[in-house]
Amino acid sequence: MKNPEPPKKATRLLEWFCPPELFESIYGDLYEAFIEDINATNTATARRLFYWNVIRFFRPGIVLRNKFNLKINNLMLNSYFKIATRHLAKRKLYSSINAIGLSIGIAFAILIYLFIQDERKFDQFHQDKELIYNIALKQYNTWEPNPEKPYDFTAYVQYPLRGALKEEVPEAEYVSGLSMGAKHTVRFQDKIFIEDLTYVDQDFFQIFSFPVLQGNKNKLLKDKHDVVLTPSIAEKYFGTTNPLGQTIEIDINGESGDFVVTGVVEKPPAQSSISFDILINIANSSYYEENNTKWRVYSIMVLAKLHENANPERLQYNLDKIVEKYMKDAELKARERYLIPEDKLFKQYIAVPFTDVHLDTELGWPGSNDPMYSMILAGIGILILLIACINYITLALTTSASRRIEVGIRKAIGAKPAQLFQQFSFESVILSMVSFLIAVGLVFLFLPSFNQFTDKEISLHWTQLLEVVAVGFFLAIVIGLLAGSYPAVFLVRYKPTKVLKGGTSYKLKAGFTKPLVIIQYALSIFLIISSVIMFRQMKYITTKDLGFNKDQVVVIPTQAGWNKSSTRLFTQYKNALANETDVISIAGTSTSFGDGWSKYGYEVDGKQKAALVYTVDTDYLNTLGLTLKQGRNFDPDRPSDSSAVIVNETLVADMGWENPLEQYLNWREDSASLGSPVIGVVKDYNNLSLESSIEPLFLSMKTGSITKILVKIRPGNIPGTLQKLERKYKELAPEKPFEYSFLDEDVAKQYASYQRWMSIMSLSTVFAILISCLGLFGLSGINAVNRTKEIGIRKVLGADISNIFILLNRQFVFLAVVSFIIAAPAAWYIMRQWLGNFEFAISINWQLFALSLAVGLLIAILTVSYHAIKSAFINPAETLKTE
C-alpha cells in the first residue's frame, strides 16, 4: 500500500520556517506521528493534527536557528542595492518625480500627525489632571429657544460661585477663578509696557502644576498685592537682578497700584488652555467687590480640584443646591418671561473634566478646537498619502514595461519569483526611503507656515524629531513595500520564453488609476476655482472705497482707561500738537476702526430701534475725510452742540425722516425732552468691516470718553513725525507707554483670518495641482506605452505628429472636463457660503469658472504632452520591427 501523504501546504510551511539542517529529522518525526495518527483515528483527523503539529514547531527555539539564511540575504541585498541604484540613476526624471510625489505625501502625513499629537497633548501635563474640573454652566437658551437643542453651555460663570463652591460643596478641595487676557500698563522705573494680566485665586497653584521656579508655592498670591511673573517678564523688567521682593506698578482701571513680586512660575507650554505672563490676585480685578456679590455677572471661569474620592452624584447634588439657593428669583422671573417649559432646567452647573475643555468648542475656552478638525485633517492626510501611493504605483508601472527583458533574463538564469519580488520591493523601499528623507526636510521647511496656518506652536524638539523620524520611517517602509509590490507582481508574471523571443503584445492594466486621476483632478479644479474667487474677494474688500480716507492716519490709544482723564489727555495732546506742521489734523474717538462697536437701543413710536454710537470731537469728519450730505459739523464755539448728534444716511432712512435737520434723536428715551437735535447727515461709510452691512449710526461729542487719538499726518517724513508724536505724548504722560498703529493696517487686520485661509487655500492648491499632475503624468505614461504599436502603425499609414499628439491628448481633455463638471458645482456651492460671510461681496460669474477651466486644461495638457510628444516622435520602425 502506498503511504498517504501529509498535507503539502503544511510541509511547505515547515520547510519555509525551519532551518534546513533540522528539517529532515523534524519532518521525519512528524511523518511518523502522522502515520500513527492515521492508524489510531482516520486520515482527516491525522491531517488536522499534522497541521497543528507543524504550527507548534513555529517557535523561537526553531525559527531563530535560521542563521544561514541571513548570510545569503546579505549577499543578495548588496546586489539588489547595486541594481536599484543603477536603475534609479538611469531614470532620473521618473525617480525624482516619484520621490518628490511620495515625499509630499509623507510630509503632509507627518505634519498632520504632529498636529493631532499636539491636540492630544493639550492640558495633559497637570499632575492631578483627572481631579481638575471646570465648573461650567448649562442654561436654557432663552434667546433662540430651540426644542432640538434647548441648552447652551458656557465656561463663563459668576464671581460668587467661587465662594459658594468652597463653603457649600465639600467635594471641591481647591477652587480658583480665572480671568485671562486683560491688558494693563505695567511699570518698573523707566520700563513701561502694556501686558496681559491673568487674575486667579490663591488656590490656582494647588490645582495646577505649573512649575514654581522661585517663591513658596503655598504662599503665592496670598496677599492681595502679590504678583507672580513668568521668567521672561521678570527678565524684561529686572534684568539679571533677583525679582523676588521687587515692587512693580500696575494700572488697573485708571488707578496705579504697587505689587510685590513673590514668585516666578514657568510660562505655560503651548499645549495649555491657560496661558499667562503675569498673575495677580483676582481681588484686584475691576469692580471686584461689587461683582463678587452679583449672581448676574457671568465673566470668569471657575476651576476646582476635587477630593480624590469625591462622589460625582453628591457633587452634582451640591451644585444644583447652589442654583436653588442663589438664583431662585432669577429663575422664577425667567420662567415667566421667556416661557421656559416646566420640564426644562433653567440653569445647572456642570463639572467638565479640565482635560476636555480644549476639545469642547461650546464652552468657549480660548483656543479650543473642535475634535472634528483633527478627524478631518487625519482623513485628508490619509487621502493624500493614498493618492501619493497610487500615483507612485502608476508611475512605477510605466517604467516596469521596459524591464521585461531584464526580468526574462533573470528568470531564465534561475531567479525564483520570490527573489524577483524581493528585488523590486527592495528598489521601491529604497526610493521611498529617499522620499522619506526629503519629506523630513519638507517638514522642517513648512513647519513655520503650518504653525501659522493652524495657529499652533509646534516645534521639533529632539524627542519629537525622533517620533517624527520613527513615524516617517515606518510609513516609508510600509509604502515602499505596498507600492512596490504591485509592479513587482506585475513584472514577475512575464513568461521568460515569450519575452525573450520578443514581439509579444502586452498591455499594462491599471484600471483603478483613471477614477483616481479624476478625483485628484477634480480636487485641484475645486481648489483653483476657490482660490480665484477668494483672491478676487480679498482684492475687492481691500481696495473698495470705504467712504472715508484711511491713509496716513496714525491711531494712538490714550492708555488712560474709559474715563474723563482719557478725554482730558486727548485735549492736552491735541493742543500740544496744534502748531506741528507735519500734522494735518487731530481727532479723537471712543472707538477706532477694528475695535468693535457699541450700540444703543431705543424705542421710537413703539418700535425697537438701535444705532451705533461713536464719541468724537470736532475734527473727526475732516480727519477721516467724511462728507456731509446735509447740515453742518460740530462747532467748538457753540456749547449747545455738545448735546447734538450727526447721523448717517442709513439712520435717516431707518427713522423715515423727510427732513432730518429738523428732527431730534431721543436715544436716551428721555421722557422730559425731545432728545438730541440732529445737526448734520453724513454720507454712509463702512465703519465696520465689510462682513457687515452699514447700520444706523450717530456721532456725538458727549456720550462717552475719547480713548483713541487719530492723527492725520503729512506724507513724507513719517518716521520723523512719529518721533515727534511720541515725544509730545511722553511729555504729557511719562508714566504710560506710547503705542501706535496705522489706520489702514487696522482696517486690513479685520480680514486677517480670511487672509490666513487664503494662504492655506493657495498652498493646498499648489499641492493638489502637483499631486494630480503626477497622477496624470503616470496615467498618460501608461497610455502611451500601451499604444506604442498603434502609434507606429498610424505613422506608417501616414499620420503626422499633430494627429498623434491630438489622439493621445484627447482622452485627457475629456478627463479634465469630467473633473471640472464634478468640481464646479461643489466649488460654486462652497464659495457661495463663504461669500455669505461678507455683506459686500463680489458676484460669482461664469468668467471665473471659464478661467479656472482654462488654467486646469492648460496644466493637464502640459503634463500629458511629455508622453504624447515622446511617443509621437518614436520611429515606427523601432516599435514595429518585432512583429
Add this chain to the structure above:
Amino acid sequence: MEKDYLGEFEELVLTVVGVLHDDAYGNAIVKEIKDQLDREVNLSAVHVTLYRLEDKGLVKSHMGGASEKRGGRRKRIFTITNAGLSILHDMQARRIKLWKLLPQIKFTS
C-alpha cells in the same frame, strides 16, 4: 561546580535520552515519556529542548537510518555525552543529600 542550571523538562529529556541509549530521537522520546511517566509532551517542545541540550554540550546527535515509516527521512539520533551524564549524576547526588535532610515523618495511626 554546576555551570548550567537544568530545567525540569530539560532534565527529563536528558534522562530519557540516556535511557533510550542508541535509539533516542524525537518521537521515541515522546513515546517513552508517555509510557514510563504517563505524561503527554509535545513533539516540538522535545525538539527544541534537544537542540538546546546540544548547544550546551550535554547531548550530541548524528543522522540515523531512514525508514519507510518516516517517508524516507532519516532520524536524528541523540546520545548523551559524558558532560550530560555527569550533570545527571550530580543533580541526583544533590537531591539525595537534600532528601536526607528532610525530617523523617512518622505516620501515626
